[in-house]
Amino acid sequence: MNFDFNDEQREIKSTAREFLAARFGPEKVRELAESGSPYDEGIWAEMCELGWPGIAIASEYGGQGLGAVELVILQEELGYACAPTPFIANAYAGAVVQAAGSDEQRSRWLPGIASGEQQGAAELTNDGGAIVGAAEGARILVLAEGDGARLVEPEAATLERLDLIDTTRAYYRVQAEGGESLPGDIAAPVDTGMVALAAELVGIAQRAMEMAVDYAKEREQFGRAIGAYQAVSHRCAQMLYDTEEARSLTYYAAWCADAEPESLPLAASMAKARASDAAAAVTHNALQVFGGIGFTWEHDLHFLLKRAKVGGQMLGTARQHRDRVADLSGLGEPVPAPA
């Protein structure tokens, strides 16, 4: 038993941390988030150079042929950097097409998704019309259809840009009839998508915790650093508790996706439930540590707080996932994954 990354995975993680830190400093994230058009094409092209969009797509379609663990490593770092990119929309679409598409559909769409040149975007949630990240730049949309999915070209759909509180990503409401059904089962890639989103939430929580802890070491009130007061330090300890729980569950679920698929449904819902709650709680607690300054637009924390809340609701809320956990723990009949 070895519950840790291997050397190659550690390399992916440190490369991603460095790459993203150099490109998505706080000023850049702010600039993109406030521009109304959050994706920087130059940086996306660099990410494509590195092969990130195809990390978990088979090499026969131009991907790197790696697994959910590697996808989760990137996604956690993207969350940590609060990076505005179409990455998750594209990766999630790729996972669904790869698992459920026909040979013809795979050959047609996966190379573009893997290279990032012809992005895909998949439905992240559905309340009164599908909500999709990055639909405008996408070449193909993956929308839900009963228990399965269908492919719709953006020209055949009505896209309405949604002004959500998280402006580090572009969200669209999509209305479209028809399209082309995917013949396969989408349960596993949907679960993998949840795990990727959970990983992003872990990264967000980690970043918010580090910001708050750094501040608590420096900010002085009543003559000493506020981090010396237990009301503050215990709040920070709780942030670590929440973040590490979410991280353990997320890494495990990613490993299940690659190595033990029969355990994936329960593991994925546990990870998404815990990570959704953890990211919301940690960003909230971080704001409390910062006090008034954390409530200002000028401070960077709100980008994390908002992304945590929106991400927490995509691909099922914590409550919906706990409902599924209850079913899968023997409290009722298994139900399909929440969408």
Added chain:
Amino acid sequence: MDLTLTPEEQAFRDELRAWLEENHPGPAPRGGDQEQFEFEREWQRTLHAAGWAGVSWPKEYGGRGATLIEQAIFGEELARAKAPRPANVLGLVMGGPVVIAHGTEEQKERFLEPILSAEEIWCQGFSEPESGSDLASLKTKAVADNGGWRITGQKVWTTFAHEAKWCMLVARTDPDVPKHKGLTYFLMDMELDEVEVRPLRQITGEAEFNELFISNAYVPDENVVGGVGNGWMVAITTLMNERAGLGATAALGLRRTLDELIELARERGLADDPVVRDRLARLRIGIEALRLGAMRALTATMKIGVPGPEGSISKLQWADINQAMTEFAVEVGGSEALKSDSLWAYRFLRSRANSIEGGTSDVLKNIVAERVLGLPKLR
């Protein structure tokens, strides 16, 4: 990342599982009385005869030399089989490892085998009425006397004191140096007339713990462990042993209890109640997070010698979950579960101590804040 067991780990588990099936003595009698203790002593003899008593101990001292992962498997399998605990748990988990780490050859020769065989039971004399979390402030004093030490003071929360032959006792040998430096670790004979044991009745009605009143008890020099003045360092080893590997075993124990609670919810017609389902799922997720965090910590410990940040929260997680679970269980179980002789009522009451015993949750959060997050100390 590979969460499956290696062939060696699997062989270890299979051998243990088969042995347990063959040798499981059935459930221990409840009530914390002599009958239960003798049952547990007999169980430890059975474990020892088959070489399962000191799994973590090196082979040269009569142990099995198991890796950390194998130790976790051992704990999990015993929890899975609902096996009784061995009678001399403090000797096995703390006393033996301390003697192995800090003892002289003579001490190893003298003390280790009777720990494994449960012939000599061990107890721990650390806490005092005025020294709980602030252990280093303890006042029990030891005065040099004729090739040994005279010890006087009061200890509290001493489990197994009335069964014990040896007490791991920390006392102040030098009152004139800073508090952590004047302490010494002794092995005190519990059969001395100068040691009085008084049971301490707890909120469950049982008396698992005792108070010790020590008046001028003699301990010879050869029963000092780790040298005079090194008591704090030696004591810290035992506390670390107490916490190591707790997570994986604890998670399995919690899973067993949760399964019973799910069954109870079903019997009470609450399995479809959305609030009940949400609470049960929360518990299920918390237990899984504890199990996985413990596995990550074990991997880190094997690789780099210390657990990562995830290991520092295991005890907090366990206490939180067990308290929340038993609290909820008495609610699900209705007034039946609140009867004095109900197992759920017992578990509810007993778990109130979980956030105190073995390091309070409050102090553990201080430790996480200071040592893991690097926040400044208030003191």
